[in-house]
Amino acid sequence: MNIDLHCHSTASDGLLKPGELVARAAANGVEVLALTDHDDLSGLAEARAEAESRGIRFVDGVEISVTWERTTVHIVGLQVDPEDPVLRSGLESVREGRARRAEKIGDALEAAGIPDGLAGARRYAENPNLISRSHFARYLAGSGRAPDMKSVFRRYLVKDKPGFVEHRWAALADAVSWIRASGGTAVVAHPGRYKLSKAEMKTFLAEFRDRGGAGIEVVTGSHSPEQYLEFAGVARELGLSASRGSDYHGKGESKADLGALPRLPDDLNPVWRDW
Ligand code: AMP
Ligand code: MN
Ligand code: MN
Ligand code: MN
Numbered sequence: 001m002n003i004d005l006h007c008h009s010t011a012s013d014g015l016l017k018p019g020e021l022v023a024r025a026a027a028n029g030v031e032v033l034a035l036t037d038h039d040d041l042s043g044l045a046e047a048r049a050e051a052e053s054r055g056i057r058f059v060d061g062v063e064i065s066v067t068w069e070r071t072t073v074h075i076v077g078l079q080v081d082p083e084d085p086v087l088r089s090g091l092e093s094v095r096e097g098r099a100r101r102a103e104k105i106g107d108a109l110e111a112a113g114i115p116d117g118l119a120g121a122r123r124y125a126e127n128p129n130l131i132s133r134s135h136f137a138r139y140l141a142g143s144g145r146a147p148d149m150k151s152v153f154r155r156y157l158v159k160d161k162p163g164f165v166e167h168r169w170a171a172l173a174d175a176v177s178w179i180r181a182s183g184g185t186a187v188v189a190h191p192g193r194y195k196l197s198k199a200e201m202k203t204f205l206a207e208f209r210d211r212g213g214a215g216i217e218v219v220t221g222s223h224s225p226e227q228y229l230e231f232a233g234v235a236r237e238l239g240l241s242a243s244r245g246s247d248y249h250g251k252g253e254s255k256a257d258l259g260a261l262p263r264l265p266d267d268l269n270p271v272w273r274d275w
Contacts, residue, residue, distance in 0.1 A: 001031050001032060002028075002029050002030050002031050002032075002259045003030070003031065003032040003033075003244055003270075003272060004025060004030045004032070004033050004034070004244065004245055004246050004248075004258055004259045004261075005032075005033075005034040005036070005059065005061065005076070005078055005187075005243050005244060005245040005271070005272075006034065006036050006061070006063070006076060006189065006217065006220060006221075006243070006245025006246060006247045006248075007021060007025070007033070007034070007035060007036060007245065007246055007247065007248040007249075007258060008021075008035075008036070008037055008038065008063075008247075008248065008249045008250075009021045009035060009037055009043040009047065010043070010126035010127065011035075011037040011040050011041075011042045011043030011126075011127050011130065012037035012038035012039070012040050012043075012063075012127065012130050012132060013038060013130075013132040013134035013135065013249060014037070014248070014249045014250055015249060015250025015251065015253065016250055017043075017046070017126075018035060018043035018044070018046040018047035018050065019046050019047065019049070019050040021035065021047065021248075021258070022035075022047050022050040022051050022054065022056070022058070023050060023054065024258055025056065025258040025259055026051075026054040026055075026056050028257060028258045028259040028260065029259055030056060030258055030259035031056055031057060032056070032057040032058075032059060032272065033047075033051060033056060033057070033058055033059065033258070033259075034058075034059035034060070034061035034076075034078055034245070035047045035058075035059075035060075035061055036061035036062055036063040036076050036077075036078075036189075036245070037062065037063065037130075038063050038064075038065060038074075038130065038132060039062070039063070039064060039065055039091050039094045039095055039098060039130065040062070040091065040095065040127065040129065040130050041060075041062055041080075041082040041087075041088070041091065042127060042129075044060050044061075044082045045082070048060070059078055059079055059275075060078075060079060060080050060081070060082050060184075061076060061077060061078050061079075061080065061184075062076070062077045062080055062087075062091065062179075063075070063076050063077075063189055064076075064077060064090075064091070064094065064169075064170055064175040064178070064179070065094060065098070065169040065170065066169050066170050066171070066172050066175045067167075067168050067169040067170070067171070068172045068204055068207075069200075069204075071194055071195065071196060072167075072169060073172070073188065073189075073194055073204070074188075074189035074190065075172070075175045075176065075179070075186055075187070075188060075189065075208075075213070076186070076187040076188075076189045076217070076243070076245070077175075077178070077179035077182070077184040077185070077186055077187075078184055078185045078187060078243075078271060079183065079184050079185055079275070080179055080182040080183065080184035081182040081183050081184070082182075084181060084182030084183070086177075086178055086181040086182065087178045087179065087181060087182040087184075090170065090174060090175070090178035091178070093170070094169060094170050095129055095130060097167065097168070097169065098130065098131065098132075099129070099131065101165055101167045102118060102121065102131040102136075103118065104165040105117065105118070105121075105133070105136060105157075105163050105164075105165050106118025106119075106121070108162060108163050108164070108165055109136070109156070109162065109163045111162070112156075112162035112163065114140070114145065114162075114163075117136060117139065117140070117163065118131075120136070120139030120140075120142075120143065121135040121136040121138075121139050122135070123139065124138040124139050124142070133153070133157045134149075134249070134253075136152075136156075136157060136163065137149050137152040137153055137156075137157060140152045140156060140163075149253060172207065172208060172211060173211050176208065176211045176212050176213050177211070177212070180212050185214045185215065185271055186208070186212065186213040186214055186215075187213070187214065187215040187216060187217060187241075187243045187271055188205065188208060188213065188215070188216040188217065188240075189217055189220070189222075189245075189247075190217055190220045190222035190223060190247065191205070191216050191217065191231055191234070192220075192222065192223045192224070192227040192230065192231060193222050201234070202238075205234065205238055205240065206238070209238060209239075209240065213240075214240065214241050214271065215235070215240050215241035215242060215243050215271040216231060216234065216235055216240050216241075216242065216243065217231070217242075217243045217244070217245055218231045218232050218235055218242040218243065218244065218264055218265070218268065219242075219243075219244040219245075219261050219262055219263070219264055220243075220244070220245050220246070220247055220256075220261070221245075221246045221247040221248065221254055221255045221256030221261065222247050222255075225262075228262070228265075232264075232265045232268060235268055235269075236267075236268070241268070241269045241270060241271045241273070242264050242265075242268040242269065242270055242271065243264075243270070243271045244261060244263070244264050244270075245261075246258050246259065246260065246261055
């Protein structure tokens with residue numbers, strides 16, 4: 001089965017509308033797809049309708065921004081209920097913080113001699129309630145401040161750069177409990193991306209599991225093939241289930257296309273085993 005449980009639409013920082021994303025996934029041979037927009041559920045209904053019309057299975061998902069011990073981590077929720085009031089109000093609080101951060105990023109860019117950063121980012125954001133650094137990056141690249149997204153991030157949007165703003169996202173325990181309250185399964189997104197030592201990673205994953213977290217992404221567009229092996233080992237060692245997802249954002253912005261990654265190692269327990 002070709003299963004892709006992580007991608008983004010214009011409801012957050014993806015480039016394709018939810019329906020277009022599903023159409024692309026279906027054309028790529030994906031049989032089970034989860035849409036996991038950052039901190040937002042507004043793309044799910046359109047995606048589900050398109051998946052039904054194309055005969056592929058759709059999974060309601062979300063990718064929640066979390067601060068764990070000063071490190072930003074992402075927790076994916078799979079098979080969540082998009083109508084659940086606990087999940088909805090939790091995500092609303094995250095988006096409020098996100099909106100305040102966007103204002104601050106705009107101010108920081110202005111102080112660095114780049115006016116109109118926030119207005120520019122807004123023009124690139126289809127969902128006005130979800131401004132991400134990707135939207136700032138597209139505006140900055142589009143206005144010639146850097147040749148591509150990667151260099152915009154490097155020059156402006158990461159720690160110690162002019163447009164970076166410290167931010168406190170949701171607490172780990174809260175994000176996991178919102179996902180579980182809505183009937184979903186919590187999965188750590190792209191663990192290989194976090195700047196945590198091996199010991200810190202173990203502490204983080206143990207806390208995640210103790211709070212009711214179930215799985216980690218092993219095969220993701222954000223991991224190298226060496227990291228597939230590394231995190232397969234971590235999943236075995238900690239008794240976590242394993243997930244596979246491209247983290248597709250759009251043409252030219254993602255390493256992996258929808259459904260195009262290798263399979264999970266056969267001995268792992270896939271998050272979808274009981275679905
Ligand atoms: P935010 O949640 O607003 O801080 O934005 C984070 C998003 O920016 C991630 O989900 C990625 O889509 C994107 N991103 C982060 N770092 C980079 C990078 N170095 N190059 C391109 N995109 C990035
Ligand atoms: Mn993103
Ligand atoms: Mn992520
Ligand atoms: Mn993602």
